[in-house]
Amino acid sequence: MTAMTLVDSWTMTRRGLAHWARQPVQVVVGLVFPVMMLLMFAYFLGGGMTVPGGGDYKHYLVPGMLALTMAFGLEATMLAITQDLNKGVIDRFRSLPMASSAVLIGRSVLDMLQSALSVLLLIGVGLAMGWRWHGGIGDALFAVGLLLWLRFAMLWIGIYLGLLAGRPELVQAVQILVWPIGFLSNVFAAPESMPAWIGSIAAWNPMSATATAVRDLFGSPGGHGASWAAEHAGLLAVCWPLALLVVFFPLAVGRYRGLSR
């Protein structure tokens, strides 16, 4: 990475921060939405839920909600990319003598920043709800690292899908699809409680791996499971995002370069 790439990426990040300053409501809504989900599932539905191996559902839910929020970040990234593509401003960037990677790097930095804030806020709300982490600070930081690692993989899927879709209207389809995919995991309920074949898919969902690994690191209930996938959640929480990145990072970069085809 050259000095020019760094400087230009910073300029692009500043652009995003300026958007935040101009549209604080959007930022707040983006941060509050996962909190609202957490509260809804904890207090509206949580009473009827049982945790595999026993324990308070709220303590099971907080790490799951963190993993889900990281995965749902995909649509925010995708929306931002399609909006840029359609405003024509991307043509200006591409005709400037700037590092062409800076547009995507700036997007990444900004989205990761937003997600880090979101993680902090959710942990804060979780603490207020009575959830605690029982491991050391090192384990907690590792858990946050795994969450952001998942978000980073989702970021590049979002960039790729945004470039592929090209239009903001198509983001709606993704916004609907992320729900079944998000729920087909152990975020809200144990895969063992689902029909067998659905449960095994849910157990292998990348979100399940991250959620289980994070539960384990935080010492929350549900940190272990019956399946192989649950037993090796830590490994999968590292490998799944890596595998997704291996596929989607080159696809996204290729697609961005391919804008000139």
Next chain:
Amino acid sequence: MWLIAEREGKTVADSDPAIVVEGLRKTYGAPRAGAKRPGGKPALAGLDLTVPSGTVHAVLGPNGAGKTTCVRILATLLRHDGGRAEVAGYDVLRHPDEVRHRIGLLGQHAAVDEELSGRQNLEMFGRLHHLGGRRAAARADELLERFGLGDTGTKAVGRYSGGMRRRLDLAASLIVRPRVLFLDEPTTGLDPRGRTEVWQSVRSLVGDGTTVLLTTQYLEEADQLADRVCVVDHGRAVANDTTDQLKARIGGDRIDIVLRDAGQLAAAASVIGMATRAASVETDPDRRRIGAPVTDRVAALTETVRALDAAGIEAEDIALRRPTLDEVFLHLTGEHMDEPTSGGTRAKTLTEEETSV
């Protein structure tokens, strides 16, 4: 045209052409989301174009002629399939960065960040030109002032009027004074006031020695701004001349007569044909109008009035005029598209065009 007169008096220091395009070909790939046209049909089919430094060159053509494709290739936004394109002495495929250092682009759609203010936009683009923070800020102030946007403050560009947005877009193309400025349909979608604003801004630039390549569907725009016009149709250049030369191609001046009584149209046409000695006379029954090319303006006018009077045909209006670029354009592309076998076909095409203008 005053623009030509002014520019011909000036010697252009750099005699190398600013833009060289040879046999440029581009066919868009498989259809994909956001693609403007289906795959298969070439957008450019061997376009040739040479633009001398310091001139304003218009690329004129209908929708789908390949104008935007050409500009996007020259501005390094799009890769061509065949042929050669050089801007400011650099091949656009091999040295895109060198080209980007030397160009400004005003695309069809405002290429600015609508959520930011004008100043924030210009500062950002200045930083991306690597001016550094302080110089980028100073340049932003200068440009805002120059384009009459100095009092826009922190207002988001999304709340600008169309003309203001276009001027900001133009300012963003001029952060570093470009050697070549591309204007892709700069006034499409603007109201007449916005159009005048943009024209004035473009004229003020031309004096600086910047080479301007302008695409337009508006013949008036080419007439107003350009030294030379390249007429493009189906991805090829069908003519490349000064506006005056183009107009000369269709013949000299024209006389238009509007009759009071449409019933006399046929009789009047033959009278006028004899009076003007024109090879072809066009009639437009809907408007009760007869048109003919003339060589000697005053003699033709006198003869026509006298002949009509003698035949007892009453005219509502008689006018001498230069041919419009619309007529030139249809003359060129109409011929190109369906090789007319007689003058009659061509005349008919012209008449149709006149009614649609």
